[in-house]
Amino acid sequence: xxxxxxxxxxxxxxxxxxxxxxxxxxxxxxxxxxxxxxxxxxxxxxxxxxxxxxxxxxxxxxxxxxxxxxxxxxxxxxxxxxxxxxxxxxxxxxxxxxxxxxxxxxxxxxxxxxxxxxxxxxxxxxxxxxxxxxxxxxxxxxxxxxxxxxxxxxxxxxxxxxxxxxxxxxxxxxxxxxxxxxxxxxxx
Amino acid sequence: xxxxxxxxxxxxxxxxxxxxxxxxxxxxxxxxxxxxxxxxxxxxxxxxxxxxxxxxxxxxxxxxxxxxxxxxxxxxxxxxxxxxxxxxxxxxxxxxxxxxxxxxxxxxxxxxxxxxxxxxxxxxxxxxxxxxxxxxxxxxxxxxxxxxxxxxxxxxxxxxxxxxxxxxxxxxxxxxxxxxxxxxxxxx
Numbered sequence: 001x002x003x004x005x006x007x008x009x010x011x012x013x014x015x016x017x018x019x020x021x022x023x024x025x026x027x028x029x030x031x032x033x034x035x036x037x038x039x040x041x042x043x044x045x046x047x048x049x050x051x052x053x054x055x056x057x058x059x060x061x062x063x064x065x066x067x068x069x070x071x072x073x074x075x076x077x078x079x080x081x082x083x084x085x086x087x088x089x090x091x092x093x094x095x096x097x098x099x100x101x102x103x104x105x106x107x108x109x110x111x112x113x114x115x116x117x118x119x120x121x122x123x124x125x126x127x128x129x130x131x132x133x134x135x136x137x138x139x140x141x142x143x144x145x146x147x148x149x150x151x152x153x154x155x156x157x158x159x160x161x162x163x164x165x166x167x168x169x170x171x172x173x174x175x176x177x178x179x180x181x182x183x184x185x186x187x188x
Numbered sequence: 189x190x191x192x193x194x195x196x197x198x199x200x201x202x203x204x205x206x207x208x209x210x211x212x213x214x215x216x217x218x219x220x221x222x223x224x225x226x227x228x229x230x231x232x233x234x235x236x237x238x239x240x241x242x243x244x245x246x247x248x249x250x251x252x253x254x255x256x257x258x259x260x261x262x263x264x265x266x267x268x269x270x271x272x273x274x275x276x277x278x279x280x281x282x283x284x285x286x287x288x289x290x291x292x293x294x295x296x297x298x299x300x301x302x303x304x305x306x307x308x309x310x311x312x313x314x315x316x317x318x319x320x321x322x323x324x325x326x327x328x329x330x331x332x333x334x335x336x337x338x339x340x341x342x343x344x345x346x347x348x349x350x351x352x353x354x355x356x357x358x359x360x361x362x363x364x365x366x367x368x369x370x371x372x373x374x375x376x
Binding site for chain 2: 079140181185
């Protein structure tokens with residue numbers, strides 16, 4: 001029945017990213033991804049619902065990480081600082097997988113449908129952050145605004161991080177982007 | 189050939205909103221909308237590409253209004269204040285059509301696919317605002333952050349405006365929401 005394949009998931013992810021980069025997301029089939037990974041289609045579908053899911057399966061773990069970071073922040077911390085600290089924690093993980101992030105972003109930038117999916121993922125992350133702030137007692141509109149502003153800061157820092165050839169530290173870029181937002185909202 | 193129908197577009201919009209409210213967006217057909225409006229399907233398709241478009245056809249006009257408002261702001265104004273003034277101008281128009289906004293929002297809140305479409309619309313508005321700030325000489329990341337923060341402020345104010353039974357003034361709610369964002373990003 002189900003044969004154990006060492007790191008099947010990682011192999012499928014790598015094969016998918018390779019193929020999406022080589023011939024485009026639209027033009028790649030699940031059967032080709034499985035073949036490139038040296039696995040069966042059946043194994044693919046044990047790990048991913050479809051070929052789009054390969055690019056978005058990390059969203060749940062990212063959300064859990066952000067929600068946990070918010071939950072474990074000191075009670076006295078202001079919402080925006082709680083959100084910023086959570087995003088910096090996530091940023092550290094992104095930094096460790098920069099090559100993956102660059103390639104994934106290249107695939108998404110080339111496909112409007114994937115861009116829409118990415119937007120929806122980021123909006124879900126903002127909602128999850130706001131909910132997590134509510135649970136620690138932060139009220140609206142402060143909680144929602146801190147979460148939404150935090151995701152805006154993250155997006156701007158991410159774009160910067162992806163575009164820069166010299167690969168600056170992502171958590172540092174998040175701090176700088178937050179600093180910029182503070183200057184912007186102060187009307188400077 | 190094409191018979192002139194007085195205010196066909198407005199009649200189709202009203203019929204569509206009535207039916208979406210009564211039986212749900214999914215369950216309503218273009219043929220039913222046309223019949224309710226006393227018009228033909230052919231007339232419907234002269235005005236709207238599909239039944240979803242009835243809810244989103246105003247997005248282009250809203251974007252033009254925001255972009256024009258940004259373009260005509262004083263050179264010396266800070267980006268966040270330029271964006272806030274543009275959103276308040278839009279808010280005034282929303283205020284004049286509060287009943288429509290309430291009903292449209294009810295339809296969208298009941299359908300995840302429409303919620304996604306609405307998110308994408310708001311993200312497009314943020315991009316258009318950022319582009320308009322770039323054209324008046326505002327640099328990134330300030331321009332993008334001001335635009336994204338502005339849309340977050342707008343969303344929070346809109347939610348407030350929709351939920352309140354006593355119908356407070358929308359432009360005033362936008363000003364309050366911006367004030368809250370300033371407090372939040374200052375870490376208070």
